[in-house]
Amino acid sequence: xxxxxxxxxxxxxxxxxxxxxxxxxxxxxxxxxxxxxxxxxxxxxxxxxxxxxxxxxxxxxxxxxxxxxxxxxxxxxxxxxxxxxxxxxxxxxxxxxxxxxxxxxxxxxxxxxxxxxxxxxxxxxxxxxxxxxxxxxxxxxxxxxxxxxxxxxxxxxxxxxxxxxxxxxxxxxxxxxxxxxxxxxxxxxxxxxxxxxxxxxxxxxxxxxxxxxxxxxxxxxxxxxxxxxxxxxxxxxxxxxxxxxxxxxxxxxxxxxxxxxxxxxxxxxxxxxxxxxxxxxxxxxxxxxxxxxxxxxxxxxxxxxxxxxxxxxxxxxxxxxxxxxxxxxxxxxx
Amino acid sequence: xxxxxxxxxxxxxxxxxxxxxxxxxxxxxxxxxxxxxxxxxxxxxxxxxxxxxxxxxxxxxxxxxxxxxxxxxxxxxxxxxxxxxxxxxxxxxxxxxxxxxxxxxxxxxxxxxxxxxxxxxxxxxxxxxxxxxxxxxxxxxxxxxxxxxxxxxxxxxxxxxxxxxxxxxxxxxxxxxxxxxxxxxxx
Numbered sequence: 001x002x003x004x005x006x007x008x009x010x011x012x013x014x015x016x017x018x019x020x021x022x023x024x025x026x027x028x029x030x031x032x033x034x035x036x037x038x039x040x041x042x043x044x045x046x047x048x049x050x051x052x053x054x055x056x057x058x059x060x061x062x063x064x065x066x067x068x069x070x071x072x073x074x075x076x077x078x079x080x081x082x083x084x085x086x087x088x089x090x091x092x093x094x095x096x097x098x099x100x101x102x103x104x105x106x107x108x109x110x111x112x113x114x115x116x117x118x119x120x121x122x123x124x125x126x127x128x129x130x131x132x133x134x135x136x137x138x139x140x141x142x143x144x145x146x147x148x149x150x151x152x153x154x155x156x157x158x159x160x161x162x163x164x165x166x167x168x169x170x171x172x173x174x175x176x177x178x179x180x181x182x183x184x185x186x187x188x189x190x191x192x193x194x195x196x197x198x199x200x201x202x203x204x205x206x207x208x209x210x211x212x213x214x215x216x217x218x219x220x221x222x223x224x225x226x227x228x229x230x231x232x233x234x235x236x237x238x239x240x241x242x243x244x245x246x247x248x249x250x251x252x253x254x255x256x257x258x259x260x261x262x263x264x265x266x267x268x269x270x271x272x273x274x275x276x277x278x279x280x281x282x283x284x285x286x287x288x289x290x291x292x293x294x295x296x297x298x299x300x301x302x303x304x305x306x307x308x309x310x311x312x313x314x315x316x317x318x319x320x321x322x323x324x325x326x327x328x329x330x331x332x333x334x
Numbered sequence: 335x336x337x338x339x340x341x342x343x344x345x346x347x348x349x350x351x352x353x354x355x356x357x358x359x360x361x362x363x364x365x366x367x368x369x370x371x372x373x374x375x376x377x378x379x380x381x382x383x384x385x386x387x388x389x390x391x392x393x394x395x396x397x398x399x400x401x402x403x404x405x406x407x408x409x410x411x412x413x414x415x416x417x418x419x420x421x422x423x424x425x426x427x428x429x430x431x432x433x434x435x436x437x438x439x440x441x442x443x444x445x446x447x448x449x450x451x452x453x454x455x456x457x458x459x460x461x462x463x464x465x466x467x468x469x470x471x472x473x474x475x476x477x478x479x480x481x482x483x484x485x486x487x488x489x490x491x492x493x494x495x496x497x498x499x500x501x502x503x504x505x506x507x508x509x510x511x512x513x514x515x516x517x518x519x520x521x
Contacts, residue, residue, distance in 0.1 A: 037410065068480050
């Protein structure tokens with residue numbers, strides 16, 4: 001039943017909010033982890049209050065562009081500290097324009113050493129094409145985020161979430177690198193797709209050659225050429241090599257998500273970047289089911305309805321979310 | 335062999351594994367929230383949360399006992415993984431030598447994974463709550479939460495110390511959280 005009472009009193013919320021910001025503070029955060037554990041152990045409700053406050057913070061971070069603009073306009077009206085680089089009015093209008101497009105771009109110049117830095121983001125269900133400052137092309141998948149930093153010696157792109165397809169302009173003097181999760185992809189003039197989902201990163205090469213290196217272990221690298229695919233697993237830190245086709249690698253650009261023998265959890269992580277309702281898995285045993293097939297991004301519901309014919313699961317279509325749970329009748333072997 | 339029941343938990347050794355499974359059910363969300371605070375990235379947080387649970391599972395399979403409470407142990411694993419991840423990022427982001435260590439203007443716009451407009455009642459409450467706060471408090475808060483700027487960058491903009499920025503964000507978060515009433519959230 002609707003519970004309109006606050007589950008936590010103000011002092012407890014304040015303590016939880018204090019931890020929320022303390023853990024975000026890069027200074028001294030390492031030391032405070034032990035104190036944080038003490039705090040959570042002191043009272044069973046502490047961790048619940050922390051989760052309650054965190055969920056709220058995360059929800060504000062997901063507000064749509066209109067709501068965001070409205071709040072920033074009212075409460076941070078002159079939030080343009082960078083007028084050194086761009087006249088205020090121009091900066092504001094550029095920002096407004098790009099926020100409206102779901103993308104934000106910022107340039108900076110640092111004395112004597114040009115640095116170009118930008119962050120691009122897309123919303124759920126939306127792919128976008130980007131041309132980087134060096135002429136390289138990037139197709140960004142739904143609900144994805146890419147930050148780019150070009151310096152005198154290097155072109156570095158970090159895929160913070162989701163999926164992106166890169167067509168890199170060759171320039172031997174400025175190596176192009178993509179960082180995603182725990183790996184770095186070193187490119188040698190080529191086209192490739194990088195996808196983060198459900199605890200793994202997949203690099204699928206359509207042209208040329210790349211070298212994939214696992215961070216923190218110089219010996220752990222794999223080279224992949226056209227129609228090859230490297231998968232890095234966050235849990236095992238293992239790199240594995242397989243094959244792919246251009247369709248599998250970048251079919252999503254035509255709204256076809258193609259999967260060959262991939263865990264359902266990984267498939268859903270991709271599907272969720274295109275679904276207007278999040279699809280959730282209930283029960284760990286479903287996550288490992290292996291799926292091969294095509295999901296049309298504009299008919300995710302149709303795919304979901306067909307799933308019980310392939311897997312022992314049932315689909316509950318809720319108004320705000322879709323839940324997949326084990327079909328107990330089918331899993332029990334009688 | 336006839337198993338009396340056939341569920342997720344009995345797939346592996348009973349007893350130990352159900353411990354980790356229960357821990358997962360109870361604390362996965364808090365763990366992801368914790369890691370998201372440390373790392374500022376949901377994708378990284380989910381990745382490391384998963385890794386933490388798998389490490390717990392591996393240790394339990396080996397029959398290792400922890401003197402600690404399992405929850406503290408789990409968060410400690412996660413905290414260590416987060417430190418490693420941050421260290422890795424620092425190594426990758428070492429600025430060129432000549433670069434003036436002036437903070438780069440960096441704005442992160444989070445994608446919108448769930449098209450989530452706030453219920454209109456909550457939206458109104460949020461605005462009212464923000465208006466009740468001192469101007470600096472609400473300003474620091476929206477810059478951090480909506481624009482994803484870190485405390486140092488906001489400190490520069492607002493001409494405050496990073497410590498004061500953190501104080502303002504804390505107060506605003508607690509205040510808004512207290513003022514925006516919600517029906518029981520869907521699990």
